[in-house]
Amino acid sequence: MKKLVPLCLLAMVAPVSAQQRLVSPEVLPDNRVTFRLRAPNAKEVTLRLEATKVPPMTKDDQGVWSVTTEPLQPDYYVYSFNVDGVQVIDSGNPLIKRNLFNSESMVHVPGQDLAWDVADVPHGVLHRHLYRSAIVGDDCPFIVYTPPAYDPNARQPYPVLYLLHGFSDMEDAWTSIGQANIILDNLIAQGEAKPMVIVMPLGYGNKQIMTGGWSVLRQGNVWQDSVEKFRDVLLKEVMPQVERTYHVSTDRTGRAITGLSMGGTQSLFIAFNALDRFAWIGAFSSGGLDADFDKTYPAVNESTRSRLRLLWIGCGQQDGLLRVNQNLVDWLKTKKLNPTWVTIPGGHSFMVWRRFLAQFAPLLFQEKP
């Protein structure tokens, strides 16, 4: 058969193709990573790579800046360049951490048998739904993970985990950055987690909080309004659609909720005020916690413990929010709630939250010992 040599297409893009493609990032066999950016006129280009310390970038005679790191532990790392004061993503790398206010690039250093690396196991399916929210006054998405071999006619309904993202994230943060679906695929294949449905809604209750940038955190009313309205979005809009569409438990013992940062705070706020709905609660690196827990969670008392199957609080040891989360744990103990309290090395980062999900999910929906 004749070759389909694409000369016409090439001619069209000649101005682009004339420039040799830069490989960036390049993961070397020993897990060092080389980053490259063409910026012939820049005075200084630097690389931000999570919280790691990286050497300065240097420019070659072609105007390409580059740097090679020390060997990195296998993981997903977020990074961006700074070109003379302008933050720049690596536009030739399609692995993007999309964010409302500050998108960055990601590099994947693959490892052996890591919770978040795609393995040759059966995969679940991600379903993206869109609906017009009367509460938000906007078209809102939510994503549903169904586990491998999900059967809408199974004898028992599936338990369901509501999994919330952080402030400035979008609805796909837990799947595109957090690898939640891959983590569950792996845990289920290993028999470590029960097959479950996971629901990941866009976590904002009003439009202002999505457009104002980080400065809306100074406007307590916008934040508070969003947290309260998002509770209604979840309980009155998303949950009924999920329960109509998927074969999921409608019993509190078949429902869990957790989230990261803002999503951790939302999980606690929603679940502690709706214990008739949730029996399994997590909160990862919660942000936006008021120190006056008695006033925030008036429904929590010494009888709460008997209603919970799990209360799991985690925070990275280098996270600026460690202290307020420790205070939360101390307060929960005064209420005899005896939460599981986990800290691991790391900052306010998905590097911590992927590990937390991999620890948290196996505990869910297990029978009492």
Place this chain on the structure above:
Amino acid sequence: MKKLVPLCLLAMVAPVSAQQRLVSPEVLPDNRVTFRLRAPNAKEVTLRLEATKVPPMTKDDQGVWSVTTEPLQPDYYVYSFNVDGVQVIDSGNPLIKRNLFNSESMVHVPGQDLAWDVADVPHGVLHRHLYRSAIVGDDCPFIVYTPPAYDPNARQPYPVLYLLHGFSDMEDAWTSIGQANIILDNLIAQGEAKPMVIVMPLGYGNKQIMTGGWSVLRQGNVWQDSVEKFRDVLLKEVMPQVERTYHVSTDRTGRAITGLSMGGTQSLFIAFNALDRFAWIGAFSSGGLDADFDKTYPAVNESTRSRLRLLWIGCGQQDGLLRVNQNLVDWLKTKKLNPTWVTIPGGHSFMVWRRFLAQFAPLLFQEKP
């Protein structure tokens, strides 16, 4: 109830929040659009906005470069900045045109009753599948659109459209940039298109074509190998999974295929060599076409016409590929195939392909007049 004033979270991100958020892009009420980028040290910042002519950007005393366009026709526009020679996306705008080699930003100028704008109509669902492809030797995704009120037990199976992306696109190009699901939601709500399932696979048959940049177009063997292997991916891997999982027609009269650029070429190559599988064929702005059509499509002859329900060829009038597509149409006419041939103003851009899908989809799966 006590306010959840998020001071802890704010303290953590103070260095970020201290800087006022730039609004960019800002769509003004008269459809002019203002673009802004903070680059105090840059000598020159320019804006590329599709094929439109935009005035130079100017810098204010805060180091913010900005420009306001003339009023724009409602549409999605792709854009990026160029800062002293470095292409920069608008990192505070989460609307990103993700691409293997060159991601850019997008701005949405909403209109009235446009085919691709979200309306208050029932929405279909997007399903993302992942599987290990023996042919590609990699984990490959495909996305399936099910129409609103999709019923897996409906009396009649749904017809199915295979919809292919262009070279350097990713599997979500037709949904995140092309708005294919929104276009179908709207057409179905208006009774203009039959409810159908749409399948959007990642369109590469080998890994080299995904990593080599545009210069692989000079390597005919990589391209050719990818086109041939992708045919097998589609027919032997994706199609069987789709037909096992969804309630879709397995009759050629219930199957259509089309695509853009590389995907148009793939659609013709696959369908003309598998007329037992497809009765409805489209090709939008096909790229990578060899001028020797007799050798590329040996199965096409004067009896082909009777087997086709539709053969639809389109190209933008300012597209560098217009001529080769015109040549293709002329050749098809010599074979008595009498294709529908549509040209509209526009270049090699999703601005054209969204319109083509909105014209093409209503023609599919209709009874012969």
